[in-house]
Structures are given as C-alpha cells and as structure tokens.
Amino acid sequence: MFNKKAVVLALGLIGSIAATPSYAVTQLGFILDRSGSIGSSNWTTIVNGLSSAVNSLIPIDSSYELSVVSFANGASVDVNHVLIDSAATRTAVASAIAGIVFTGGGTDMAAGFSTMQSTLSASTQAISFSYVNLATDGVPNDQNAATAARNSLIAAGVDNLSIEAIGGGVNAAYLQGSICYPQACDTTSPYAFPTQGFYIAVPDAAGYAAAIGNKIQVVTGVPEPGSLALAGLALTGLLGIRRRAKQD
Structure with a gap:
C-alpha cells in the first residue's frame, strides 16, 4: 500500500503525459454516472461543476495526476491520467471534462470501477496516494459485479474511495457499506480523511456541483482562491497594525 503521508488528487480524453518526476504524485480519479436517470441537463451541471472545481483548485506543481471515467451501458476514459504540471494543462483537462457527452443508458458501475x-x-508516475471519487444517482445493474470490481480497484492500490450520492434513487446502505473505503464510511463533516472513505448525500446535480469543490479541498487541503485572498487581506491588515504599533 502507498505511503499515506501525502494527501493529494488526479483526471482522460487528453492522453497521458509520460514523465518521471523525482517526487511522489497523488492520483485523483473521478467516476461519473451518466446513465439515463441523470438526464442531459443535469449532466451538463455535473460536468461543468467538476470542470470548474478542477480548474480552480488543483495545484499546477506536478503533484497531482487526474483521471476521469464515465459510465452508462459501459464505461469510457474521458481524462487519461494527466499530470497537472501547468495552468494550460489544467485548463485543457477542465475543458475535456466539460465536453464529456451525455449518452444515457444503464448503470454499469462495475465497468466504471474496472x-x-x-x-x-497505466500511470508512469511514482504514486504516493491514490484517491477515487464516485458520483451516482442510482443502483448498479449488477450489484455483485460492482462490488467485485470495487474490490479489485482497491486491491490494485486505491487508498480511499469516497462518494457523492445524487438524489433519492440510490441505495445508501449499499454505497456506504460495500463501496466506500476504508470502512467504516464517514457520513459526517468534518470527515476523517484519509483514514476513512466518506459519503456525501446531495439532493440534485446542482448539489453535486457545489459539493465536489468542497470534497477536492478536503482531499488536497488546498483552500479555494477566495479564501486565499481573504487570508492575504487579513495578513496585510495584521502587518499594518504591527507597523503602526511600532511607530507609536
């Protein structure tokens, strides 16, 4: 199992970047349910939400590798283990996510995991931590197959598998008890990441779009740009107070 000291993330249509860094990389994998029950309009909200979160929150210092897989009747690789090494690369990945086409169909969750x-x-990086996030609004076509594929994914080296459950059509007990990893699944904020997988229930696609940014912040420990700006203002104000105190 990987060294869990570093907590970092990773996203396919772009193609892989073959590089051999001298430091370890965190994998971030996002699995998206694009089955018929999602609907075209909700799908647009979901991919735009993930795209925006990636483009604003993932560091560009080659410490994260991103992959995105979506599934319906089968599964497709939409972002293929891309190392985020520049703002241009991150923007290209975000654009690829926003451009994933909705197909509808069944809920072949097993294909998504596999x-x-x-x-x-297939990554060529030195991986320190591997995180996978599942977003789904339904139940798998074959629950036994989905569980087996999930187990295989974990056996291959995934350190944490967390979930957004969208709407009321999910089997929460199954997702929390058989998919979330490590157990026991954490359902209450603040989440015990990375020692437990965590589960967030959201009412709709807009709820997913709002939650995914928060989840990325939990996993990466990177505050959103607005928080950084506020922190900078606070520091500036504190320095100003100290200068005035010295002058007095």
Whole structure:
C-alpha cells in the first residue's frame, strides 16, 4: 500500500503525459454516472461543476495526476491520467471534462470501477496516494459485479474511495457499506480523511456541483482562491497594525 503521508488528487480524453518526476504524485480519479436517470441537463451541471472545481483548485506543481471515467451501458476514459504540471494543462483537462457527452443508458458501475482501475494502473508516475471519487444517482445493474470490481480497484492500490450520492434513487446502505473505503464510511463533516472513505448525500446535480469543490479541498487541503485572498487581506491588515504599533 502507498505511503499515506501525502494527501493529494488526479483526471482522460487528453492522453497521458509520460514523465518521471523525482517526487511522489497523488492520483485523483473521478467516476461519473451518466446513465439515463441523470438526464442531459443535469449532466451538463455535473460536468461543468467538476470542470470548474478542477480548474480552480488543483495545484499546477506536478503533484497531482487526474483521471476521469464515465459510465452508462459501459464505461469510457474521458481524462487519461494527466499530470497537472501547468495552468494550460489544467485548463485543457477542465475543458475535456466539460465536453464529456451525455449518452444515457444503464448503470454499469462495475465497468466504471474496472475502467478506472486500468486507467490508474497505466500511470508512469511514482504514486504516493491514490484517491477515487464516485458520483451516482442510482443502483448498479449488477450489484455483485460492482462490488467485485470495487474490490479489485482497491486491491490494485486505491487508498480511499469516497462518494457523492445524487438524489433519492440510490441505495445508501449499499454505497456506504460495500463501496466506500476504508470502512467504516464517514457520513459526517468534518470527515476523517484519509483514514476513512466518506459519503456525501446531495439532493440534485446542482448539489453535486457545489459539493465536489468542497470534497477536492478536503482531499488536497488546498483552500479555494477566495479564501486565499481573504487570508492575504487579513495578513496585510495584521502587518499594518504591527507597523503602526511600532511607530507609536
């Protein structure tokens, strides 16, 4: 199992970047349910939400590798273990996510897990931590197959598997008890990441779009740009007070 000291993330249509860094990389894998129950309009909200979060929150210092897989009747690789090494690369990945086409169909969650496993396993980076996030609004076509594929993904080296459950059509007990990893699944903020997988229930696609940014912040420990700006203002104000105190 990987060294869990570093807590970092990773996203496919762009193609992989073959590089051999001298430091360890965190994998971030996002699995998206694009089955028929999601609907085209909700799908647009979901991919735009993930795209925006990635483009504003993922560091560009080559410490994260991103993969995105979506599934319906089968699964596709939409972002293929791309090392985020520049703002241009991150923007290209975000654009690829926003451009994932909705197809509708069944809920082949097993294919989603299996495809993510092969995508992450193809990385050429030195991986320190591997995180996978599942977003779904339903139940898998074959629950036993989905569980087996999830187990295989974890056996291949995934350190944490967390979930957004969208709407009321999910089997929460199954997702929390058989998919979330490590157990026991944490359902209450603040989450015990990375020692437990965590589960967030959201009412709709807009709820997912709002939650995914918060989840990325939990996993990476990176505050959103607005928080950084506020912190900078606070520091500036504190320095000003200290200068005035010295002058007095």
